[in-house]
Amino acid sequence: GESVGLHLPTLSVQEGDNSIINCAYSNSASDYFIWYKQESGKGPQFIIDIRSNMDKRQGQRVTVLLNKTVKHLSLQIAATQPGDSAVYFCAENIGGSNYKLTFGKGTLLTVNP
């Protein structure tokens, strides 16, 4: 997978493979991170979140890894399915409890059958 840059990164995988989507965040004060999935024409859908006092969190087929040293976040999707095809965004909450989120640029995941 590619880190967030000035373009929309793309990741193409085969069905059944594992996917890794990366995100670099900028603010060392960020204390809460969320991964969202966005399908075309729809709003963001919550996938998984992680707080800054953790470095790993697992959900159903998804795992989020947080490396605060290098300000890097990744989303791992196991056994990727065609229905996983979407744009994935990381979002960071820069301190506080009001959920004022800053979104990364997103990664387009395409799953080939």
Added chain:
Amino acid sequence: GAVVSQHPSWVICKSGTSVKIECRSLDFQATTMFWYRQFPKQSLMLMATSNEGSKATYEQGVEKDKFLINHASLTLSTLTVTSAHPEDSSFYICSARDGTTGELFFGEGSRLTVL
């Protein structure tokens, strides 16, 4: 089902007219709502934070007189795009924070096309 509803889901208007988009929390009271704008193939950009009963807080570069936000109740926030122009065509998305649980939910978005 959706816990945050946006209406309309899509709207087409003529240049110079105003358009109102509603964001409703269906199962909870939202003390804070957020409005985002998303251009094609780009990320969500926060426009403003809407707190019930008080004035919205706008992000830098967002014109408060053009994008009027009203959060008159704990379940409804509205965004009015005044004197819309083609460059305002975008996907507008709201999110709402449950005042009791703190959870955040996103709406399904409203696509505005200004001719």
